[in-house]
Amino acid sequence: MHRSSWSGVSGQGWRGAPFPRSFGCSRSFKTVFVELRVVFLKIGEIDTLKEQYSADTFIQAKWREPALDGKTTEELKRIDLDRFWNPLLFIENVLSETKEATWLTASTNSRAEAFVLERRRVRGVFMENLELNDFPLDVQDLTVTITSERPDTEIDIIPDENEMSGINVQTFVDQQEWRLHEHIEVSKKVMTQEYSSSNRCHPALSVTCRAARRPGYFYWNVFLVMFFISALSFATFAVSPELPQNRLQLSFTLLLTSITFKFVINQSLPKISYLTYMDKYVLLSLVILCMVCVWHAVVTVFVHHGINFLMTLERDVFIAFSVIYIGFHVVFIFWLYFDACKRRRLMKHKDKEYLDFLAKKKEWLEKTKDLNPQSRRQSTQLLHAVHVL
Template sequence: MHKVSLVRSALEVFQKATEANIDLLSMNSNKAYKVYVRLMFLRIGEIDTLNEKYQAQIAIESRWSIELDKISSNLSSDELNRLLHGKSISLMKYAETNWHPQLYVENALGDLKEQIRYSARKSKIDSQIYIREYRDIKGLFWEKLELHHFPSDVQDLSISIGSMFYNDKVILIADPYYSSGVNREAFIDQQEWSLYEHVDTQQRYIKEFLFREDNDDEEEEEDKGNGEDDNANAINNKERYRSILTVTCHAARRSNYFYWNGYWLIFLITIVSFCIFSIPPNLAANRLQICCTLLLTSITFRWTVNRSLPTISYLTTMDKYAIMCLFILVILSIWHAIIGGLIFYNTPDSRVTPASRFVHLDQYVLYLSIGIFILIHVILFIWLFCVPLKHRRQLKEKDIQYRRLISEEGHLIKKKSQRKSDYIPISIQN
């Protein structure tokens, strides 16, 4: 009986410890700071599609609520009076003695030039004190740039903002009262890219991988039978997540140069190959000579065009079109060799007349090849309209919605200014 009572008491202790730890976790999740973030693309520099990076200068404005007594001791009477009346006050050396979310840019490359300042202001909507952190950042940022639809591609230029704290301490949320944006005037690559007005925001969580130390096996043997320690280790080894907020602007490549100097010239070189059928089919040597010359010309032109294109491991739309035209030239060269061989083996003097069956066969192949060539281009135009250009049309529609929302925000600003309100809610549909 004594052993049973000991077991029961141990189980009760274990259950109480488990409930306490679960309550502690729920309290931590409820106490997580909600940090509202707004990002502005102040300046976008060169977009390097080859190395998947771009230059930019951004401004990050984050705010979170705080109790007045936590900062009132460091404020003068004049600053405290201004703060209570809804005025913004500057906080010098705030991060040295007070809590802040410790934000960082997840997709930054190298060292960033960063300036940080803090201010406080009382919201006239919920009457809470908000600390505002302003970050002015300049540097290089990594972005996965897809070129499958080149030269009709649209690139997403994003900034991913994270916190050094886990999601039980800090949750990053897009500011519902002030929208993020992009400055289209300060865009360096305007001759090569066209920047859209709207931006998209996405909130996600990334899993933090925990590494097990070498002495964990020894600790397990020592802690074996101790319910509280086992439960604490289970909670500490639980998967943890970080809150990430991604703000994305969109840039479309100006593709007219590549249409005229890429697609059009390849099209002209290929279409000249059909003129070879005007040479009698018994003169296969002359046909093959011209067709091979066009083939070499197309290959040389392709290498010339590729010098201005990024080197990637997959084929772009222009690569597929150029290779398709090369295959057409190769197939036509094979046909000219076949028809020349048939005439040579089936005609005694290797001469043909317009009524010859080989001439009619050659004409059928000409009409068939022209029909296939036209059909391929019709399919290409339909795909181009329905896939790459459709994405551009969708982004233009988002720009129209964004301008409409901005105009509505302007009207709300006038109304809210009369009511002396601080924030104007605005939401952008992705």
């Protein structure tokens, strides 16, 4: 199912300033507005460890070409568009491309104004800085950033207002681990090229879709297992306090098991300098185990105070540890819901707003299709061409 984009980004289009007629690869004019559209045809594997993802994308750039104004459709087909001005666009965050196809076409609107359309089909691996603070309840941005070799004094990249960016959520490959959101967001940026001797800025447009991780695997295989290991530490109180060596042996075994388990967990995450929610839970569970171990070492001090005093003290300490353990889990669950899940609720709200926007846009198109049937046919033909590719 194909989805269009909804974005709060707005920018001035090419409308407003006439461009002088000029053939050739260079021309003197005011800033050219290039309208950009990106369609995520297929999102592949999202690699958390390497912080990258694979995708199949369709990119369309459209700009005014005054030198072709007044040309007929047949004349436009015979013209070599490579001889004319080009925005020199490229994908800034692509790591490797397995396939890329590019083609140029030209068209005119009802006022005989000519536009050049550059369309690309890019399959590749894209770099993405993953934010893992909320792991495993994280929502990741999957971005395609397109910039130009030309400076921002010559070109400005804006989102296409007529044919907006979109995403095909049905072809998502990694659905067992992630859930792809339906909305698209577009943001403008200004970039500098480090290899350039000049300090000129270059315009860029980032088109972002979002994927929410499905946390079920980590609930059952990390949180639950760690809960069992830490809960078993309370079973060591069943051993007589007069045998602290046996208590310590059992407690240290559980502690070392937890540490080994944490090392195994870290293999699935990149080496980051901050703690995820899963790290916090594992570390706090280790703190509980350490507290139990310390108590079993300290209890030897009270052995000479008599068995009755010792059993009363043991009961009070056991109740205190149990309250702390239960309170920690209650607080942690509320912490997950109100903090870690906050962004997930925000993304669902944006999906709802986006679907409402689509419904209103569809209603508007139904009202205007009889007024402008030609533009509607062109949009349908383009959508069909993308799916055929």
